Amino acid sequence: MRARHVFDERHVGAPGIAHGGAVATVLDDLFGFLLYLIGEPAVTRHLEVGYRSPVLLGTPYLLEAGVQRREGRKLFVRAQGTDEGGAAVVEASALFLVVGLEHFARGGGDAAPVAP
Numbered sequence: 001m002r003a004r005h006v007f008d009e010r011h012v013g014a015p016g017i018a019h020g021g022a023v024a025t026v027l028d029d030l031f032g033f034l035l036y037l038i039g040e041p042a043v044t045r046h047l048e049v050g051y052r053s054p055v056l057l058g059t060p061y062l063l064e065a066g067v068q069r070r071e072g073r074k075l076f077v078r079a080q081g082t083d084e085g086g087a088a089v090v091e092a093s094a095l096f097l098v099v100g101l102e103h104f105a106r107g108g109g110d111a112a113p114v115a116p
């Protein structure tokens with residue numbers, strides 16, 4: 001799966017650079033969306049992120065993610081982010097566990113959104 005992403009001032013860490021936690025969130029969400037597309041309800045059990053170069057705000061990055069292998073309910077996934085020159089700036093690997101739909105009900109999923 002491929003996506004294009006641009007971080008902005010909402011994600012700032014050091015001036016002009018995306019916060020590492022924001023980068024990890026995007027990669028985790030990319031994996032979540034990948035597995036949603038595949039049709040497997042799964043959640044993150046383990047996530048590892050390698051930060052090779054600063055991720056700059058206002059700069060488009062190509063994100064690519066795929067399933068590396070499956071062992072029963074365990075899905076091992078990998079992703080990388082590259083800049084427009086094709087240089088890898090970030091990479092991630094994760095273990096997702098396939099869960100039943102009842103997993104998502106534990107948070108009270110039908111509760112009304114919290115008012116701002």
Ligand SMILES: CCCCC/C=C\C/C=C\C/C=C\C/C=C\CCCC(=O)SCCNC(=O)CCNC(=O)[C@H](O)C(C)(C)COP(=O)(O)OP(=O)(O)OC[C@H]1O[C@@H](n2cnc3c(N)ncnc32)[C@H](O)[C@@H]1OP(=O)(O)O
Pocket residue numbers: 028029031032033035036039040041042043044045046074095097099101104
């Ligand atoms: C297609 C239709 C989908 C419809 C979905 C419907 C509704 C969904 C609604 C909304 C979803 C919307 C948005 C989702 C948004 C973003 C998704 C992004 C992803 C996330 O934001 S998601 C949140 C963060 N996530 C969690 O909130 C998980 C908390 N957690 C748990 O809920 C439990 O942890 C659970 C259930 C996962 C497993 O629990 P458990 O007790 O069954 O299993 P356990 O933890 O013991 O580990 C299992 C096996 O992994 C092995 N293992 C562990 N670490 C390893 C490592 N590093 N390397 C190799 N193996 C490893 C162990 O060794 C063991 O292996 P073995 O089974 O062989 O012994």
